[in-house]
Ligand code: HDL
């Protein structure tokens with residue numbers, strides 16, 4: 001219905017001190033700028049500061065072959081996404097997996113560069129990301145001169161490069177994934193209590209085996225001095241809770257996390273599945289006591305093709321009803337959740353409408369592609385407004401922060417341009433201040449507010 005009454009003009013609104021309304025034609029550019037300028041708190045990565053060692057460093061003195069801080073062009077090119085993709089082009093008949101894994105990192109990178117960049121155009125998202133990163137670092141992509149890129153990286157200092165990449169990616173703080181059951185990771189924390197003391201990084205206690213394979217996890221806890229048996233009696237429960245507390249404290253973890261297989265289920269209070277009992281008796285009580293969220297990343301079938309190593313995992317349809325049951329049964333806990341299957345995304349967003357203690361986040365791994373980020377983010381805004389966390393990078397190589405956030409910011413902005421445009425068309429003219437407030441929530445505030453008092 002067309003109203004005859006003139007709406008307030010900007011000048012009269014400005015006179016009475018209301019925030020300036022943004023004329024529609026300027027709206028799109030303003031939204032893109034706000035999204036570009038808003039620092040993001042990246043809630044899930046596999047990145048590390050130099051204190052965890054780095055296999056790549058200009059000076060041989062600093063190199064640590066098992067170091068966890070991955071950065072530079074050869075790590076970018078040998079990202080497990082690209083290993084999977086190159087094996088679609090050069091099959092195992094031509095290059096057996098073990099021959100590839102016996103190559104040096106440089107030789108593997110040469111192989112991927114040749115087959116996925118030079119002999120075929122690098123148009124996949126993972127290939128394109130390498131190009132975006134090189135371009136934003138100021139390197140000459142058009143030259144296609146891999147050795148020139150290598151020379152440039154070899155001149156960089158790892159810690160200074162972290163500052164540079166965070167600045168280019170607009171990342172205010174990096175959240176690590178600290179897998180306590182990984183020997184390399186655990187040893188570094190036990191050898192050096194200050195290993196996590198880099199203010200640019202926050203730690204996350206990741207303990208998949210507790211839920212994926214309790215008997216094996218219990219054996220390892222016993223080996224670490226906790227009086228646990230694989231029978232979940234009171235003594236074992238208390239000792240396992242102490243294990244979780246000890247590592248939250250050692251890492252100063254801001255939340256705890258697991259990745260779960262697609263067939264993971266939680267059937268409610270009397271569910272005697274080992275993972276459900278471990279959740280109910282060990283994990284969730286400690287997290288409630290510590291006022292700390294629990295992140296569940298659900299849908300990964302591990303090593304369906306072991307020859308590809310980290311690249312060998314597969315996606316499967318998960319059960320959103322199990323997440324909903326957890327949220328209902330544990331109202332004192334807060335749950336971060338992301339799912340790997342595209343087909344789970346709508347139901348998960350609807351579950352978030354039902355439970356305020358559920359915060360859905362990110363377009364994870366196999367749905368971290370432009371077409372799906374657009375689809376999923378659009379659907380989430382329509383169902384949840386600004387009350388979700390649109391993205392995390394999942395970066396494994398430091399430099400990936402640049403492309404993963406460049407690509408996602410553009411896509412998130414595109415959705416917001418449409419959504420603010422829709423309300424402006426009804427006469428609700430958003431002010432710049434309101435847009436900045438909303439984007440700060442999406443990129444930073446929703447995550448920080450969900451962390452609770454205990455962690456920042
Ligand atoms: O379990 C996870 O955190 C996943 O993100 C895996 O690390 C996976 O290999 C990955 O890197 N996805 O992007």
Ligand code: ZN
Nearest residue numbers: 044045046394
């Ligand atoms: Zn991850």
